[in-house]
Amino acid sequence: MAHTPEPFFNTGPSPFVRLLFFALLSLAILILDARFRQLEAVRQVVSVVLFPLQRIAAAPVSLFERVSEFFVSHGELRAENARLVHDHGKSAILTHKNQALEAENAHLRKMLQAREQRKEPLTLAQVLYTGRDPFSQRIIIDKGTQHEVQNGQPVIDAAGVVGQVTRAYPLLAEVTLISDKGHLVPVLNVRSGLRSVLVGTGQHGALEMQFVQQNADVQKGDQLVTSGIDGVYAPGLPVAEVVSIETNPASTFSRVICRPLGGVGNHTRLFVVRGSEAMPPRPAEDAEKGARSRRGRKGG
């Protein structure tokens, strides 16, 4: 009885063994990707293969948009034209003023021997789709390393900062929105000059200003712009507006909720700011401390 007959049909390894094999393979990939970030090359290759499929999937919606754009009424077009002429006139005046200010600023900077502010080139990008991942606030745009989009570049729209490129593929890029949980933007309060850090809450339209003392000068309606301290975001880009301030006697800090000014979540066209300034490296011992308590760093 020691000999078991050959099975009539050879079915290969049992389903459980095969499951185990593929499960272990997935776990190995997961650990390599999440812990060591070793598989970016695989991701790049697969994303290039997937690109046409993604384009095909996005096609019906963009076709619908184009068709509905075609059937805009005459009245709407006239109203829009009138608004654009008005806006253009206003911005032309502002541009003249801005030119004068820029010249003056350059002159003053030269006198102070300060570093000149560089103008960053912009890339217009279209949003392919918005976050399908319920765990994070991300969007995919249709420009990638082929269009000189790199990791870490800020993404803005006409109203303000929207996010940052976190993963650049050859033909597309993944942008993490400023509302993504834990995403930091160093900001400056325009009215009071107070420096702070804005942290995403993971919800659309809500950012939290961290480490604001109870007695700090923050008011409802304050405008926050990027401070440019981290070297990622160019200084002076509008980011958010203070919506509510809650003070809790039990805590040292107040809870300041802000609303992003850039259309985080409802835009189709964005600009990627290429080539942000290279900052001199952070002093060694400070960097070590910073790495240990990144969340606790005040003022960027």
Next chain:
Amino acid sequence: MINLYPGTPEEILKPVKTGFVVFTLVAAFLTNLLPWSGWGLLVRPDFVVLVLLYWCIDQPRKIGFAIPWFLGLLMDVADGRLLGEHALAYTIVAYAGIVLHRRVQRFSITPQVLHVVPLLLLNDVIVLLIRLLAGYGFPGYWYFMGSVVGALLWPALSYLLKLPQRPRLDPDHG
């Protein structure tokens, strides 16, 4: 029509064409890639896992494990998620489908839906566990909504996917 009452004689179906299985999987993948937004995104089921599960239950010998694993990997790249997240979830759901296929096939459509709900939720829970381990927060209970909607789509899906297998009515023996 769908065999609503167990015990009534089953209809005789034509064999499934492999090309059709591939076509439905590609179509499900493309449906997942559509630019969903707003409410659509909230209630969107994972069509790939739904169609995979259908074929695992209906034709357990056609799918195997490599296809779910590879589709999961593609989905991970397309969504910019952790690599292997969907691959693991799809593989486990496919296994559950293959193991349970005899049982589920014996039921009529409504009890089948009740079998499909936990399997789809299993897919969500695996992804959720991986994400929680990777340090992300819980996204809220609506996260499970897609699977419930997906299970409700099951009767329509199984009707549609069976269509090409139905023999054409013979006008002489109608």
